[in-house]
Amino acid sequence: MTQWKPLSPSKHHLMGWKSFTHYLFIANNTLAPICVSELLAINGAMPLAFTKTPKGNFQLVAVQGLESQQNLYVGSDGKWLGRYVPAVHRGYPFRLQLAENGSFILCGDMDAEWLNQHAVPEDTRVFNEQGELTPPMKDVVTFLQNVQKDLQRTRTIVAQLADANLMEPWPVTFPLPEASQGKQRIEGLYRISESHLRALPPEVLAKLTQSGALSVAYAQLLSQSRINDLIKRHTEGGQPHPNAEKVDLESLFNEGDDDFEFNFDA
Template identity: 30%
Template sequence: MTKQLMIYERAVPVSSESHRDWSVKMGEDYKFSSSVNSVPLLAAEFRATAQDYAIVFAGDGNDVVPSVILGVRDGENSNVGADGNWTGGYIPAFLRRYPFVFSRSEDEKDFVLCIDEGFDGFNTDGKGERLFDTDGERTTFLKSKLTFVSEYQALFERTAVFCKRLQEHDLLEGAQAQFNLADGQTASLSGFFTINREKLKALPAETLVEMVRSDELELCYAHLFSLGNLTPMAQKIGVSATPAEAEVAVDA
């Protein structure tokens, strides 16, 4: 599993002083994500994502977050075509918010809206949507992006609470997936976690009731259901894998 924030090359705070004459042209080009095989996922996205992709958990220590697997080989997103169009199903919000992102202020108390100045659609040619009007005020476009990123951050915090519960109850275990490639070589995914189904079922009744009421139990089973997407995902990109070879195996 790779570090996904690397899709941001030069994320800097958006300001009228620096970006007053700048515009952003956003469209259907997802080439910026063509070299990432997984990205972070919000809990609110589990239901939509589980239809098409495998959902796992990535990170270490107390920093575990849900992630969606987009490719079975490192540095390869199998859902982006040669023309940059998205060829898969649901598009994760992590990618839809690009080139915008929040970063913490120097005093760590607030969030600052940033933009990746390395984004191909970031320009001074007037292409796309302006960030600021002639008076230096935020345009409707920039305000909408600020709202989207703000909502993303709020959902991210709620997702962190869900992951914390999984860790508190020791439900996560290291796992890996193995594939046989069409050319006879092998590929593997490792460095991620899955929920232990038996430990989940063995939780105290009061804990399970609480997780039902908070919709967290539904998230757990959406994750477990989604692991069945590994085989069709591999077949989509020409990987030869039997069901047994495509199943997630728990690390010893």
């Protein structure tokens, strides 16, 4: 259970936090939005797909489970069982929330065990005595801003793929428990249509190549076989990946964003 609240120096000047130590906070997250900057790092680690937002737009996601509120990459002890952790998970217990005026507001999960209304000695303070973000919090906010920037860029690229009529439903099925027999089908996933991709006119291909959209299309196609790993994990139970790697997020999201508007809650 999460309880996201906007943070402000006036209301949370004594707040402290620690880095999270397990991933149980995303144990029910079946999908994770993915940025184009992550494609190289996530290559071969997780299946990628597209889903539709409530507004009907497509977004690029990593498939983490085969059932509602299931994340097969999180063990019962909270350990991450995969090779790569999507960037959207890494800023916890903080996130940026879009405000009505189009700016982003820093929010904290008030139910997180790593966030304290009154900082304890081992905590890092969110705000200093002058009501400014402390240096560690500035680093967190910069990371969150860069992820949001890249998600926006990814949405633009994915829209180009949709406009080129490259999306098709992805009929993923997996076996039910042995006693039940039969198969379960996952609804709501989309993939790149290989036949439509091959039939694109050269000028459209050139445009998609220049924007980076074609790289996203091929990354999704190449990742589809990873769904079999997820099905196996679902059937047999997951084990930690032997080559789990730490990813240098600074190198993934190292671009500043002068146009990104960020405010504290009043």
